Amino acid sequence: MSYNDVILLLGSNINNPQKNIEIALENIESKVGTILTKSELILTKPVEFESSNIFCNIAVKLKTQSSPIKLLSEVKAIEKMMGRVNDSSAIGAYQDRIIDIDIILYNNIKFSSKKLIIPHQKNLYDRDFAKELINKVK
Template sequence: MSYNDVILLLGSNINNPEKNIEIALEKIENQAGAILNKSELIITKPVEFESYNNFCNIAIKLKTHFSPIKLLSEMKAIEKSMGRVSDSAALGAYRDRIIDIDIILYNNIKFISKRLIIPHYKNLYERDFAKRIINELK
Protein backbone atom coordinates (compact mmCIF):
# COMPACT_ATOMS: atom_id res chain seq x y z
CA MET A 1 0.00 0.00 0.00
CA SER A 2 1.41 3.39 -0.93
CA TYR A 3 1.28 6.38 1.37
CA ASN A 4 0.89 10.03 0.59
CA ASP A 5 2.29 13.09 2.33
CA VAL A 6 -0.42 15.68 2.84
CA ILE A 7 -0.51 19.12 4.46
CA LEU A 8 -3.78 20.12 6.10
CA LEU A 9 -4.76 23.46 7.58
CA LEU A 10 -7.23 23.48 10.46
CA GLY A 11 -9.13 26.43 11.85
CA SER A 12 -11.80 27.03 14.49
CA ASN A 13 -13.31 30.20 15.94
CA ILE A 14 -16.33 29.19 18.07
CA ASN A 15 -17.11 26.92 21.02
CA ASN A 16 -13.59 26.65 22.51
CA PRO A 17 -11.43 26.77 19.37
CA GLU A 18 -8.27 25.30 20.94
CA LYS A 19 -10.21 22.27 22.20
CA ASN A 20 -11.88 21.91 18.79
CA ILE A 21 -8.47 21.75 17.12
CA GLU A 22 -7.32 19.16 19.66
CA ILE A 23 -10.40 16.99 19.03
CA ALA A 24 -10.04 17.32 15.24
CA LEU A 25 -6.37 16.30 15.37
CA GLU A 26 -7.28 13.18 17.35
CA LYS A 27 -10.04 12.31 14.86
CA ILE A 28 -7.73 12.87 11.89
CA GLU A 29 -5.11 10.57 13.36
CA ASN A 30 -7.71 7.91 14.18
CA GLN A 31 -9.46 8.07 10.82
CA ALA A 32 -7.00 9.22 8.17
CA GLY A 33 -3.38 8.49 9.07
CA ALA A 34 -0.37 9.40 11.15
CA ILE A 35 0.38 13.03 11.95
CA LEU A 36 4.09 13.46 11.21
CA ASN A 37 4.51 17.08 12.19
CA LYS A 38 2.54 20.06 13.50
CA SER A 39 3.08 23.80 13.18
CA GLU A 40 2.65 26.09 16.11
CA LEU A 41 -0.96 26.86 17.05
CA ILE A 42 -1.66 30.49 16.20
CA ILE A 43 -4.47 32.95 16.85
CA THR A 44 -5.64 34.99 13.86
CA LYS A 45 -8.37 37.43 12.97
CA PRO A 46 -11.06 36.21 10.54
CA VAL A 47 -10.17 36.57 6.86
CA GLU A 48 -12.67 37.52 4.15
CA PHE A 49 -15.58 37.95 6.58
CA GLU A 50 -16.46 39.97 9.69
CA SER A 51 -16.59 38.32 13.13
CA TYR A 52 -15.70 39.14 16.71
CA ASN A 53 -14.34 35.59 17.13
CA ASN A 54 -10.64 35.03 16.46
CA PHE A 55 -9.45 31.77 14.92
CA CYS A 56 -7.09 29.14 16.23
CA ASN A 57 -5.14 27.72 13.29
CA ILE A 58 -2.64 24.91 12.90
CA ALA A 59 -1.03 23.18 9.93
CA ILE A 60 -0.16 19.50 10.03
CA LYS A 61 1.73 17.04 7.88
CA LEU A 62 -0.15 13.78 7.52
CA LYS A 63 0.81 10.41 6.06
CA THR A 64 -2.26 8.73 4.57
CA HIS A 65 -3.14 5.98 2.13
CA PHE A 66 -6.36 7.80 1.11
CA SER A 67 -6.84 9.28 -2.35
CA PRO A 68 -7.50 13.04 -2.49
CA ILE A 69 -11.29 12.58 -2.81
CA LYS A 70 -11.43 9.91 -0.07
CA LEU A 71 -9.40 12.21 2.20
CA LEU A 72 -11.76 15.10 1.45
CA SER A 73 -14.75 12.89 2.33
CA GLU A 74 -13.12 11.88 5.61
CA MET A 75 -12.32 15.51 6.52
CA LYS A 76 -15.90 16.58 5.73
CA ALA A 77 -17.17 13.69 7.89
CA ILE A 78 -14.98 14.88 10.77
CA GLU A 79 -16.26 18.45 10.36
CA LYS A 80 -19.84 17.21 10.38
CA SER A 81 -19.26 14.94 13.41
CA MET A 82 -17.98 17.97 15.30
CA GLY A 83 -21.08 20.01 14.52
CA ARG A 84 -20.29 21.88 11.33
CA VAL A 85 -23.54 22.01 9.42
CA SER A 86 -22.69 24.08 6.36
CA ASP A 87 -19.68 24.31 4.12
CA SER A 88 -18.30 27.66 2.91
CA ALA A 89 -18.26 26.43 -0.69
CA ALA A 90 -21.94 25.47 -0.52
CA LEU A 91 -22.86 28.78 1.12
CA GLY A 92 -20.75 30.90 -1.18
CA ALA A 93 -19.49 32.84 1.86
CA TYR A 94 -17.40 32.42 4.98
CA ARG A 95 -18.83 32.42 8.48
CA ASP A 96 -17.90 31.38 12.03
CA ARG A 97 -17.21 27.67 12.28
CA ILE A 98 -16.52 25.04 14.86
CA ILE A 99 -13.91 23.40 12.61
CA ASP A 100 -12.55 23.83 9.12
CA ILE A 101 -10.11 21.35 7.59
CA ASP A 102 -8.51 22.26 4.26
CA ILE A 103 -6.31 20.01 2.14
CA ILE A 104 -3.42 22.28 1.12
CA LEU A 105 -0.91 19.95 -0.54
CA TYR A 106 -1.05 16.28 -1.52
CA ASN A 107 2.35 14.90 -2.43
CA ASN A 108 3.46 17.15 -5.28
CA ILE A 109 0.39 16.69 -7.44
CA LYS A 110 -2.09 19.09 -8.95
CA PHE A 111 -5.64 17.81 -8.58
CA ILE A 112 -8.75 19.52 -9.90
CA SER A 113 -12.33 18.35 -9.50
CA LYS A 114 -15.67 19.99 -8.77
CA ARG A 115 -15.21 19.32 -5.05
CA LEU A 116 -11.48 19.81 -4.57
CA ILE A 117 -8.55 21.76 -5.95
CA ILE A 118 -5.01 20.94 -4.83
CA PRO A 119 -2.84 22.84 -4.15
CA HIS A 120 -5.11 25.13 -2.13
CA TYR A 121 -4.18 28.43 -3.77
CA LYS A 122 -5.51 30.96 -1.21
CA ASN A 123 -3.80 29.33 1.76
CA LEU A 124 -0.53 28.73 -0.06
CA TYR A 125 -0.15 32.11 -1.74
CA GLU A 126 -2.54 34.76 -0.40
CA ARG A 127 -3.08 34.32 3.33
CA ASP A 128 0.03 35.32 5.27
CA PHE A 129 -0.92 33.46 8.46
CA ALA A 130 -1.45 30.24 6.49
CA LYS A 131 1.76 30.61 4.47
CA ARG A 132 3.73 31.06 7.70
CA ILE A 133 2.52 27.91 9.45
CA ILE A 134 2.48 25.80 6.28
CA ASN A 135 6.13 26.75 5.67
CA GLU A 136 7.00 25.41 9.14
CA LEU A 137 6.24 21.94 7.78
CA LYS A 138 8.24 22.07 4.54
Protein backbone atom coordinates in the same frame (compact mmCIF):
# COMPACT_ATOMS: atom_id res chain seq x y z
CA MET B 1 -0.21 0.08 -0.33
CA SER B 2 1.58 3.38 -0.83
CA TYR B 3 1.49 6.37 1.49
CA ASN B 4 0.88 9.96 0.51
CA ASP B 5 2.32 13.08 2.14
CA VAL B 6 -0.40 15.62 2.86
CA ILE B 7 -0.50 19.04 4.47
CA LEU B 8 -3.73 20.11 6.14
CA LEU B 9 -4.64 23.49 7.60
CA LEU B 10 -7.15 23.54 10.45
CA GLY B 11 -9.06 26.48 11.87
CA SER B 12 -11.77 27.08 14.46
CA ASN B 13 -13.30 30.23 15.92
CA ILE B 14 -16.30 29.18 18.04
CA ASN B 15 -17.02 26.94 21.04
CA ASN B 16 -13.47 26.66 22.48
CA PRO B 17 -11.36 26.80 19.30
CA GLN B 18 -8.20 25.31 20.83
CA LYS B 19 -10.12 22.29 22.13
CA ASN B 20 -11.83 21.91 18.72
CA ILE B 21 -8.41 21.75 17.05
CA GLU B 22 -7.27 19.09 19.55
CA ILE B 23 -10.38 16.98 18.89
CA ALA B 24 -9.97 17.32 15.12
CA LEU B 25 -6.30 16.28 15.33
CA GLU B 26 -7.24 13.20 17.39
CA ASN B 27 -9.81 12.26 14.75
CA ILE B 28 -7.36 12.83 11.90
CA GLU B 29 -4.84 10.60 13.65
CA SER B 30 -7.38 7.81 14.27
CA LYS B 31 -9.31 7.97 10.98
CA VAL B 32 -7.11 9.51 8.29
CA GLY B 33 -3.39 8.96 8.83
CA THR B 34 -0.32 9.47 10.97
CA ILE B 35 0.53 13.06 11.85
CA LEU B 36 4.26 13.57 11.24
CA THR B 37 4.70 17.23 12.20
CA LYS B 38 2.59 20.08 13.55
CA SER B 39 3.08 23.83 13.48
CA GLU B 40 2.37 25.85 16.59
CA LEU B 41 -1.17 27.02 17.21
CA ILE B 42 -1.67 30.67 16.29
CA LEU B 43 -4.52 33.11 16.74
CA THR B 44 -5.72 35.07 13.71
CA LYS B 45 -8.49 37.47 12.78
CA PRO B 46 -11.17 36.17 10.39
CA VAL B 47 -10.27 36.51 6.71
CA GLU B 48 -12.77 37.52 4.02
CA PHE B 49 -15.67 37.94 6.49
CA GLU B 50 -16.50 39.97 9.59
CA SER B 51 -16.64 38.36 13.02
CA SER B 52 -15.57 39.23 16.55
CA ASN B 53 -14.47 35.59 17.06
CA ILE B 54 -10.72 34.99 16.73
CA PHE B 55 -9.49 31.88 14.91
CA CYS B 56 -7.14 29.27 16.27
CA ASN B 57 -5.12 27.77 13.38
CA ILE B 58 -2.59 24.98 12.92
CA ALA B 59 -0.95 23.18 9.99
CA VAL B 60 -0.07 19.49 10.06
CA LYS B 61 1.82 17.14 7.78
CA LEU B 62 0.58 13.57 7.68
CA LYS B 63 0.96 10.30 5.86
CA THR B 64 -2.21 8.69 4.57
CA GLN B 65 -3.23 5.90 2.24
CA SER B 66 -6.32 7.85 1.16
CA SER B 67 -6.76 9.22 -2.35
CA PRO B 68 -7.48 12.96 -2.64
CA ILE B 69 -11.25 12.43 -2.96
CA LYS B 70 -11.35 9.88 -0.13
CA LEU B 71 -9.29 12.26 2.03
CA LEU B 72 -11.77 15.06 1.32
CA SER B 73 -14.62 12.76 2.34
CA GLU B 74 -12.79 11.82 5.56
CA VAL B 75 -12.05 15.41 6.63
CA LYS B 76 -15.60 16.52 5.76
CA ALA B 77 -16.93 13.63 7.90
CA ILE B 78 -14.80 14.86 10.82
CA GLU B 79 -16.12 18.41 10.34
CA LYS B 80 -19.71 17.13 10.29
CA MET B 81 -19.18 14.86 13.32
CA MET B 82 -17.84 17.89 15.23
CA GLY B 83 -20.95 19.90 14.41
CA ARG B 84 -20.13 21.84 11.26
CA VAL B 85 -23.35 22.12 9.31
CA ASN B 86 -22.59 24.26 6.27
CA ASP B 87 -19.43 24.23 4.21
CA SER B 88 -18.29 27.62 2.87
CA SER B 89 -18.51 26.38 -0.71
CA ALA B 90 -22.09 25.19 -0.18
CA ILE B 91 -23.32 28.56 1.09
CA GLY B 92 -21.04 30.72 -1.04
CA ALA B 93 -19.59 32.71 1.87
CA TYR B 94 -17.37 32.38 4.90
CA GLN B 95 -18.80 32.30 8.40
CA ASP B 96 -17.85 31.36 11.96
CA ARG B 97 -17.12 27.66 12.23
CA ILE B 98 -16.47 25.02 14.83
CA ILE B 99 -13.83 23.40 12.60
CA ASP B 100 -12.46 23.84 9.11
CA ILE B 101 -10.01 21.35 7.63
CA ASP B 102 -8.44 22.29 4.31
CA ILE B 103 -6.30 20.02 2.15
CA ILE B 104 -3.38 22.24 1.13
CA LEU B 105 -0.90 19.89 -0.53
CA TYR B 106 -1.07 16.23 -1.54
CA ASN B 107 2.31 14.81 -2.53
CA ASN B 108 3.43 17.10 -5.36
CA ILE B 109 0.34 16.68 -7.48
CA LYS B 110 -2.03 19.16 -9.02
CA PHE B 111 -5.59 17.92 -8.73
CA SER B 112 -8.80 19.59 -9.79
CA SER B 113 -12.39 18.43 -9.52
CA LYS B 114 -15.72 20.10 -8.86
CA LYS B 115 -15.27 19.68 -5.09
CA LEU B 116 -11.49 19.83 -4.59
CA ILE B 117 -8.52 21.77 -5.94
CA ILE B 118 -4.98 20.88 -4.86
CA PRO B 119 -2.86 22.79 -4.11
CA HIS B 120 -5.20 25.04 -2.11
CA GLN B 121 -4.45 28.37 -3.79
CA LYS B 122 -5.68 30.89 -1.20
CA ASN B 123 -3.95 29.27 1.76
CA LEU B 124 -0.75 28.45 -0.10
CA TYR B 125 -0.24 31.80 -1.83
CA ASP B 126 -2.55 34.56 -0.55
CA ARG B 127 -2.96 34.28 3.22
CA ASP B 128 0.19 35.21 5.14
CA PHE B 129 -0.75 33.37 8.34
CA ALA B 130 -1.46 30.19 6.37
CA LYS B 131 1.80 30.40 4.37
CA GLU B 132 3.73 30.80 7.63
CA LEU B 133 2.12 27.72 9.21
CA ILE B 134 2.43 25.61 6.06
CA ASN B 135 6.13 26.42 5.67
CA LYS B 136 6.77 25.14 9.21
CA VAL B 137 5.52 21.62 8.38
CA LYS B 138 6.69 21.20 4.78
